[in-house]
Amino acid sequence: MAKICILVQTGPYTYENLDTALALARSAKGAGVSVALFLYVDGVISVNSKIDSPGERNLSQLLADLIREGVEVSACGACSKFRGITKQLYVDGATMGSIVDMAEMLEDADALVSLGF
Amino acid sequence: MNKVLVLITKGPYGTSLSAEAFRLAVGLASMEMEVSIAFTDDGVFNLVKAQAPGELDMKPMSQAFSGIKHGFGVSTYALDESLRLRGLSADDLVEVGVIDSDTLARMLADVDAVARF
Numbered sequence: 001m002a003k004i005c006i007l008v009q010t011g012p013y014t015y016e017n018l019d020t021a022l023a024l025a026r027s028a029k030g031a032g033v034s035v036a037l038f039l040y041v042d043g044v045i046s047v048n049s050k051i052d053s054p055g056e057r058n059l060s061q062l063l064a065d066l067i068r069e070g071v072e073v074s075a076c077g078a079c080s081k082f083r084g085i086t087k088q089l090y091v092d093g094a095t096m097g098s099i100v101d102m103a104e105m106l107e108d109a110d111a112l113v114s115l116g117f
Numbered sequence: 118m119n120k121v122l123v124l125i126t127k128g129p130y131g132t133s134l135s136a137e138a139f140r141l142a143v144g145l146a147s148m149e150m151e152v153s154i155a156f157t158d159d160g161v162f163n164l165v166k167a168q169a170p171g172e173l174d175m176k177p178m179s180q181a182f183s184g185i186k187h188g189f190g191v192s193t194y195a196l197d198e199s200l201r202l203r204g205l206s207a208d209d210l211v212e213v214g215v216i217d218s219d220t221l222a223r224m225l226a227d228v229d230a231v232a233r234f
Contacts, residue, residue: 005118007232009137041137078140099144106118106150112230117127117134 003034005109007102009116011042012059017115018046022062024113025071036105037066038097039075041116044083047075049091060091067093074101118229120151125160125234129178130170135163138234139181146189153228154182155221156213157196160234161203164195164210183211196221 006025010017025035039047051060067073074097075090087096095101106112123142129135138154146152156163168177185191194214200206207215216224225231 005230009134009234040141041133079137099141100148102141103145103148103150106121106145106230107148109118109230112118112121112232114230114232116233117132 001032001034003036003109004028004111004113005105006035006037007112007114007116008037008039008043008046009041009114011045012051013053013056015117018043018059018063019057021113021115022059022066025066026069029069029071036072036109037074038102038105039073039079040102041076041079042083044075044079044085047073047080047091047094048085048089050089064091064093067091072105074105076102120228121145121153121230121232122224122228123152123154123232123234125154125156125163126158127234128159128162129168130173130175134234135160135178136175136181138232139178139185141232141234142185142191143189146191152189153192153194153224154185155194155196155216155224157199157221159199159203161195161199161205161210164193164213165205166209166211179211182213186212194221194224 006021008021074095077096127134163178194216
């Protein structure tokens, strides 16, 4: 099965990158492509289950939905630590990872989609 | 995928992006991936020798990037056009390969993945 790795470096709401990643991941899954998502730098903010966005899409919940649909999601542990996002705050199913996990995702993937600043 | 190009387009201070790019390059290289770095646009300022960011409580990025080849086997390249537009020459920089845009294009086509910062 083909596999893509998506790297998101930006935080939610300020940039559209996570929305793009979520839509791309969903489309890829629908087309039978396996997806791994790595959240790096400010991207890790999206994994915070305490995100509350009255009247707006809740991006961490959408991320959790995606994990339930079988997308592998890992967030950089060091980046999380620097932003006060503990593992307890992570949405269910997301892994606290490292560059090693990113490397393994890349090795397994056929293509990388890098969404940054 | 095993061959990755990290593309650095932003200056060394003001954002954490150069430091994060450095961290990603070192992490991937430690996983025995073939990693190179290309500096373009303001990214070439990362290579300027005379950096003294002590007052920012940071270490010189030029020092970090100058040691990355010997320490981790990561090759570094600067785009000549970006240097010219900023009044910089190879003499102003730590040791780095200077390339033209045709060479950069070939490098971009040759790798499996590009992570842009």
